[in-house]
Amino acid sequence: MKRNVIISAAAAAALTVGGPTAAALAATGDTARTTTTATAARADVTAESASAAALKHHPGVVDSLDKDGAVWHVNVIAKNGKNTEVEVDSAGKATTRDTDDDNGKEYAPLIAAKVDAKKAMAAALAANKGAKVWSVDWDDDDDNGSTYWDIEVRASDGSTKHVHVDPTSGKATASTSDSGDDNDDDN
Template structure:
């Protein structure tokens, strides 16, 4: 579309001011195109999306802070959440500075309740106290989010920690093709770990057979190796 507009502008310039004016218009257009930013003002780039604008280094710092502050293990947080909202936990994440709970480090858990509804549960990562249980009325999530798997959360967590010992800072049952790779659509557990080796690891655990895949390590390398 831009090319057609440029050609039209050149044609008009030639008709009005002669060939020299047209050549100048073409040269200016090329220069402007070379100087144009990769993301246009009307598009949503990483800096415009609250979830996407957090740089990898910032996310890594948050994970490290959360792992340092946690006193309540993942299994204890899951047990506390299920007492508050019986069902199946399909995701848990550490928040190192939760705005809703006076800056505490909390476990935020997703529970598919025995009542057939989704519940968001916040558990204090220091005391194990349930701070909030809220029914999630997101219709889209109710229709599409995975609700259970052959490999349970505790089994997936154990498999991931066997590959990369440390503290799990996030675990989530997922089947979205969110990264555009060939593994999209396969039900899996996405696991983030603050490793005892001082590195941060992103793993995937097949929700059908428990097979672990290293997705990314702290060196910034995307890897597709298997660690059983």
């Protein structure tokens, strides 16, 4: 009888000490699953989906897009020339950061372009299988007056390359003026 009481007391002590420890371990497991889910959600926000979220939030045409950590910064030009910076977070939520009433004439070639940012990204990716879009810029080259999309793509090995996409034909060509070994620290 005395032996059963000692075993019962030892079991109760083990549960008392082990219960909180087990709960802590279970909570740690839940945190790990939550972190993994959040990381997976962040990985799903591509340049293409950030662009779509920004345009849904603020209609117009994308002028530029770049990634800063887990946040995408997207400049959207409305048909009336208003320049709005939209941030798209790691969950795909878009918020307006800043709006400027710029001169709409400055953006006339961008607004009239047959190939928009979405089509330019698709052309750059088609020419660089397995790469991801890292940034997008509408460029009106002051040197020779030409306009084009400058799409920075990042390969799976981390190397980057700039691709110029013609805003009329959609033809993608590797840039010879930009270095292919940019060492951007943005993730």
